[in-house]
Amino acid sequence: MAPILDSSPSNLPERDNYGNNGFVHIKNPHLDHLPEDILYHFDLGTKTHDLPSMFGDVKFVCVGGSPNRMREFAVFIHEELGLDGDSRDITDICAGTDRYSMYKAGPVLSISHGMGIPSISIMLHELIKLLHHAKCRDVTIIRIGTSGGIGIEPGTVVITDTAVDSFFRPQFEQVILDKVVVRNTELHPELAESLLRCSNEINDFPTIIGHTMCTYDFYEGQGRLDGALCSFSKEEKCEYLQRAYGAGVRNIEMESSVFAAMCHLCGLKAAVVCVTLLDRLQGDQITQSHAVLAEYQRRPQKLIAKFMKTQLGLST
Template identity: 60%
Template structure:
């Protein structure tokens, strides 16, 4: 199958009639006798995926390992789920790449920093969900970001991830050729999350575009990196143009989340708290306590969404 070609588009149309399933777009996949998820320390030959993960309906991912451990304890408390010995063991304890925790229908997984790390995790996570025969899964990234024109502590629900030219697309090099894929996220899921923000009314919650970059410093127009060959005026001109194009925040993973979810039929969302207004500065000067409080905001919003959704069952 040529990436981005007619065969790939035909596969997308075929999947549209199989709503809710995990669509693995790989003709070689079913030929494997065993699938080793190396970076998770799991495999189909050593673990019973349907038994371990078959009831998963919500997958929440985030960069930091400790944040995802905090989240699983938080959501377990919200849902009244007790872990063995009041603890939730790290399912990926045999490797130091990522962490994974489970509480009932909720899976909490770290993805590291940036799209390359997140991409590796998402490939193996989506295969895991497929092997477990999961369906109707919602995947939500809980993150931090730099805001544009927003007060610090605002929570942004991404409509679409955009690249550095403000286009809703991600260009990937596959077999030495550029492949462009859409980075528009699930509209209905974004609207449901926004409604939860209004119901909570605890902090400023908005929807908008999220700019996804390959770098924290030059790629995000920061003046405080080891290398910077542009002026303050050029920086502000660029960030102002991004803001005028509908960009509410900047981070480093939303595009690959959108692409992977779109390609495999998973409802995807990105919910990030802003740690500063990038139109006013570059450095994050929050205390550890203040940072911890802000990082909880996406968890509170998504926890409310999950609890509300499950209460309807």
């Protein structure tokens, strides 16, 4: 059976692919018939919580794998934006569940998504519904995180233009019922360029725009030689990664394809900004010190803070 293409938000107006009047769109008519929409993995609901009051002012959403890192980011952005109150009082909105963590700092929502496509996909379904129910407008969503680089210096920040699969195709495939559905994985080009300009103004670390390869696995799926299983040679690994580099891939992670696909379909301006912890052409294991890795992980946060302050017209 041939795959079904689902690459554009066909139920949105022709104006553009990124929303009508700035609202977040959902593509599920069945939700209209629910007595309450329970966002189970957030421990939130449309009847139990006043979502517009809680989240209606959100303009930026940043998502990343680690709960601790996303709390640190919320505290960091609270201080960077000069928000009222004590950043130490920021608490987990989703404390009633152990699946994800969510923190709010003024117009910024910071959420953990765990590791891999299934985990971020579940989070995104509920996040997109949350933004829709809260009547948020003109929202920008950015995934920040770490990745393995290909042919670039460790510590380089990669802004993704397109997420590709393990065959270097710009698409995300998902089996829905018994059909293979293929979705577009391009990210918002103007947003990527805006982020690159902000990084150039900071001028503290190298930043590039490139393709990001999204895999379903950390070890064999990324061509690593150090897993419990390995079915290929070192030469085969290097040849594959060289082909990836030739196809425009500059880093590898495990979430970008479904992130790009879902945000595109729902009219969200989205970006992926990941720092590279190593060059996979040089090895598989991360050997940098904790201090160096911590500094690397702050680089996407610094870039996003610069971008937000620019968008909000704050002094930078």
